[in-house]
Amino acid sequence: MNTIATTPIDGQKPGTSGLRKKTPVFMGPHYLENFVQATFDAIGGVAGKTLVLGGDGRYFGAEAAQVILKMAAANGAARVIVGQGAWLSTPAASNLIRQREADGGLILSASHNPGGPNEDFGVKYNMANGGPAPEAVTAAIHARTLEITEYAKLQAPDVNLTAIGESHLGPMVVEVVDPVMAYADLMETLFDFKALRGLFHEGFTMRMDSMCAITGPYAVEILENRLGAPEGTVTHEQPLPDFGGMHPDPNPTWAHELMSEMMAEDGPDFGAASDGDGDRNMILGRQVYVSPSDSLAVLAANAHLVPGYKDGLKGVARSMPTSAAVDRVAAAMGLDCYETPTGWKFFGNLMDAGRVSLCGEESFGTGSDHVREKDGLWAVLMWLNIIAARGQGVAEIMADHFARFGRNYYSRHDYEALPVAMADAMLGDLRDRLADLPGQAVEGLRIETADEFSYTDPVDGSVSAQQGFRILFEGGSRVVLRLSGTGTEGATLRVYLERFAPGPDGLDLDPQQALAPIIAATEALVGIRARSGRKGPDVIT
Incomplete structure (x- = not known):
């Protein structure tokens, strides 16, 4: 030694x-x-x-x-x-x-x-x-x-x-x-593998893009070996030290090959992708993209159809920037719903205390109390089990969900590798003006409240301050701004945009079109493009 x-x-x-x-x-x-x-x-x-x-x-x-x-x-x-x-x-x-x-x-x-x-x-x-x-x-x-x-x-x-x-x-x-078997065995205790084998036996088609990252061996073992999906269902299944030159982030920008296949008229019935370490997921149907916030809400509304959750959920939780779609499900089902800062560690106390079974965040992370991390393949299997139990495709499930709960149009705009001083100055200026914003009209929207989110853990009483800026407009629309803690170069400013449509009309708009007034109001309030010189965000999800 x-x-x-x-x-x-x-x-x-x-x-x-x-x-x-x-x-x-x-x-x-x-x-x-x-x-x-x-x-x-x-x-x-x-x-x-x-x-x-x-x-x-x-x-x-x-x-x-x-x-x-x-x-x-x-x-x-x-x-x-x-x-x-x-x-x-x-x-x-x-x-x-x-x-x-x-x-x-x-x-x-x-x-x-x-x-x-x-x-x-x-x-x-x-x-x-x-x-x-x-x-x-x-x-x-x-x-x-x-x-x-x-x-x-x-x-x-x-x-x-x-x-x-x-x-x-x-x-x-x-x-x-x-590295695979203990996890795969755990999945068999949560999901109806017999029903899922039947799904693939009946000709259900799927594409799982593992992005040359760690979920490849897990997805092959579970989907192809144990559930009988055809060989080749899992693509980019071999983990590589450089992820094959890919950016292993499962979103529409970086998983563009999967997006192209799924948006075709003859695309597979179901599509999914996971990230570098296997804790994130993206869910797709044929010509349907499911936002992470909507995915969390759908899983909450249908969890009782899955064997591991047949007795109901203890409660649900979401990170503050995640849309309020799951809140509406929780209210309808009589479940407690918690709003936490970004970071999976904030869900751990709630799960350990038996307060929640299901949690998620808008950055393509969902999970349950079977582990204490978000879990990409678990989310994929939840969706497959719900599809098998309902006998419906992704588009039908989403249409039914919006008709019942309304739709929270939602998008995240990322401005990556900004100079740190510039990003800090923009948010510092916003902090100085927060108290004066309520009551102001911006781009035709009236500001109802504005604050900097602070979280008090209901289990241990710990306080986490300065967790992002929230600007709520009348009618339920809002924008959230925060600096990401996962980048390694410069500052990544994340802007979360949300608008609620109660239905029955206005449930099938393009999200960016539906959010255009919120986008314009955010630029007027913060001046991201004007101050950074950027023409727009680097990534839109």
């Missing part, structure tokens, strides 16, 4: 999903080691503990896993359960932590961000409940990075992570497990 002297490195502050930086930064001297040791120190050490380790297969993941294993051994960990090849999807890692009653886990991923020698890498610590570390823990990790003076690392050959089984690294046991 070596104790290696080091000095603090600036910028090691975890965001909403761990620490993310460019891969060459993580590969720099002491960078990964400093952050890992700070994490171990912040959680009270790992002596005698069991950890789970794995990631999405992106560039530098295998090398990082070897570093972490040697550091865990030097810090006295008893056992590390690692996915074969250092692979584990984020929801599969959460499941393993819970199933094996581990003390926590490290996930090597930058989620939906591109991967490769010059792209993004990330490390995230998950707690014993399987969920992301809460703010108190990430703050402690950051504080430790500012004062670290040494780290411990075993000097030893690399562990063979290609063979399933146990070996030793010093006194620590390294247990290499199949």
Whole structure:
């Protein structure tokens, strides 16, 4: 065992999903080691503990896993359960932590961000409940990075992570497990696999784009091997270190190949995509795109049709920027509905306390209390089970849903890689004017309320302030603005636009057309295009 002297490195502050930086930064001297040791120190050490380790297969993941294993051994960990090849999807890692009653886990991923020698890498610590570390823990990790003076690392050959089984690294046991099977087995306990096999047997067609990311092996095992979908149903199924040059973010902009296939008149009945680490999803029908907010609402309204949720939901939760579509379902069904800041860790307390079964966020993340992470393939299987139970396609299900609950037209506009000072100044100016906005008329819309969202956790009483700006217009329309915590370059400004149509008329407009007044009012209020010089957003979802 070596104790290696080091000095603090600036910028090691975890965001909403761990620490993310460019891969060459993580590969720099002491960078990964400093952050890992700070994490171990912040959680009270790992002596005698069991950890789970794995990631999405992106560039530098295998090398990082070897570093972490040697550091865990030097810090006295008893056992590390690692996915074969250092692979584990984020929801599969959460499941393993819970199933094996581990003390926590490290996930090597930058989620939906591109991967490769010059792209993004990330490390995230998950707690014993399987969920992301809460703010108190990430703050402690950051504080430790500012004062670290040494780290411990075993000097030893690399562990063979290609063979399933146990070996030793010093006194620590390294247990290499199949990364897919435990997760796939869990899915069989939640869904009616017999009905889903019947769906494919009857000629139901589907395309699942795994975007050369980690869900490929999971999707092939579940959809093709266990459910009998035709070979080739899963495309881009081989995880690659650079995701085949793709941007592994399942939205209409980056999953354009799938979008083109699904929007054709002869497209498959159902389409889906997942992201780099398997926790996000995009849902499509033939010539139908389902927004993430609407998907969450549909799942809430139909969860009772799925075996794992047949007794009903305990409650639902959504992130603040997510549309209020699920709120309307919750009100109609008599369910509690919680509004939290962005970040899956805020759902963990609610699920652990038994307050919610289903939760989601607008950035293509939905999940339930089966794990403590959002779960892309789980969402796909929920949709398939609902389709099988209702005997309807996506378009029919959406039309029925809007007729019953009304429609929350919704879109997110992303302005990426803005100069940080510019983005901060724009939102700072808005903060200074918030109190004066109510009552003002902008582009024909009257502002009802305006605030900066602050959340008090109903379980532990913790407060999370400055979680985004909300401007609510009369009639239920609104705009939300916040800076993303998942980028690695500059600032990403996310603008969330929403307009409610109660029906029966006005339920089939193009979303951007329906939202045009809100878009114009936002520009008048904030001046994003005028101040940035951009012609428009980089990504529209």
